[in-house]
Amino acid sequence: MSPVIYAIILLAVGVLLIGIEVAIIPGFGLVGVLGAGALLYGAFIAYQNYGSAWGFAAIGFGAAAAGLGVYWSFKLGFTKRLVLEDQVVGDSSDLPAQAEKLVGQVGIAVSDLHPAGIARINGQRIDVVAADGEYIESGTAIEIININQNSVVIQRHLAQETTL
Missing domain, CATH: 2.40.50.140 (Nucleic acid-binding proteins)
Incomplete structure (x- = not known):
């Protein structure tokens, strides 16, 4: 398999894993770490085989795709379950x-x-x-x-x- 295809697959998997971490499994767990690692390794492969311009382009693509994923998750309502919208009722302490x-x-x-x-x-x-x-x-x-x-x-x- 060509290194460019391998780098693209790693970048796509990294973006997908980070998207899953943000939209489905909130927090910074194993899925997010694996996604960040896949993005960095894909950028490293692009940098090693095609030079610094392609390496930086891969990093830029990964950052832009992750940013768009976060934006779309807020826009499409995936993150609504992370925010409490119900009012908490009850009396505060009358101490x-x-x-x-x-x-x-x-x-x-x-x-x-x-x-x-x-x-x-x-x-x-x-x-x-x-x-x-x-x-x-x-x-x-x-x-x-x-x-x-x-x-x-x-x-x-x-x-x-x-x-x-």
Whole structure:
């Protein structure tokens, strides 16, 4: 087989593999690496057998074909499945509204806090952080001492008797 045909086949396979990577298997995985390798090897064959002009032409062809493939995949809608179009519904945390009320509240550590974990305060599960990175075991009575931006800072409750 002639080197020019071999180079053209490698360039076409490289463009096809990169197109598959962009349109069908998003990410930069094995298919994309194989496609880039086929493009580079096809350009190398063209460069080695026909000189630098043909080598650069092969690189330009590969880049242009890959660019057109990406453009067409966006234009024809292949990439619509990569973008979330549905609206996410739900309420954001109302922690800032309750922050002043929570300081001083007593609860129970639901998980081990080392230093972060989950506590139950007034029947509500809240992500908390132990002050000074302290390790607090599950089931220990805790008290909220501070609300720092989105972090609820707690410490061990001095009076371990609690009825939560």
